[in-house]
Amino acid sequence: MAQRSKTPAPAPAPVPLALRVGGGFMALALVLIIFGVLSILENGWMGGFDVTPRFVLIVCAAALVGAFVTTSTEQRGSRSQVIGLAVALVLLVGSRFVSADPLVITEQYWIFMYAVAAILCALVLRRSLMPKA
Numbered sequence: 097m098a099q100r101s102k103t104p105a106p107a108p109a110p111v112p113l114a115l116r117v118g119g120g121f122m123a124l125a126l127v128l129i130i131f132g133v134l135s136i137l138e139n140g141w142m143g144g145f146d147v148t149p150r151f152v153l154i155v156c157a158a159a160l161v162g163a164f165v166t167t168s169t170e171q172r173g174s175r176s177q178v179i180g181l182a183v184a185l186v187l188l189v190g191s192r193f194v195s196a197d198p199l200v201i202t203e204q205y206w207i208f209m210y211a212v213a214a215i216l217c218a219l220v221l222r223r224s225l226m227p228k229a
Contacts, residue, residue, distance in 0.1 A: 114221045116163045121218035123162025127155055128211035135204050145207055146198035153191035160184035 135145050164180035 112225055114225055118218040118221035119165060120159040120163035121214045121221065123158045123165075124155060125211045125214035125218065126162075127158040128207050128214065132204060132207040132211065135207065139204075142204060144201045145204050147200040147202060148196050148198050149194040150191045150196055152199070153187045153194065157184040157187035157191070160187070 131151065132145075135143065139145075160180050161184045164177045164184070
């Protein structure tokens with residue numbers, strides 16, 4: 097019977113800040129696209145989009161989740177990760193208790209343009225982490 101060597105697995109490297117911020121921008125883009133599509137289904141094409149405090153809190157929570165989500169099963173949760181996800185959860189729950197009065201009414205295409213800008217920001221940040229040849 098062969099024995100397995102009990103060498104400890106190497107500790108995962110910490111996630112770089114640029115990768116976390118890039119993940120936040122990707123999550124932000126995804127949420128903006130979802131809100132844009134729901135607005136089209138609700139109000140029709142080129143209708144107005146109400147930016148409410150609820151929307152702002154949900155978008156902030158999505159950015160936090162994107163920044164602090166676990167990237168692999170081998171990665172242990174850190175204290176900052178747990179705090180970030182807990183704050184995102186508080187923002188999501190708190191969004192149900194704030195006013196639904198619009199702060200700004202904007203055109204729908206702005207939501208999609210912000211989503212494209214967030215995707216570009218995420219790609220630039222992630223590209224900056226690639227090794228230079």
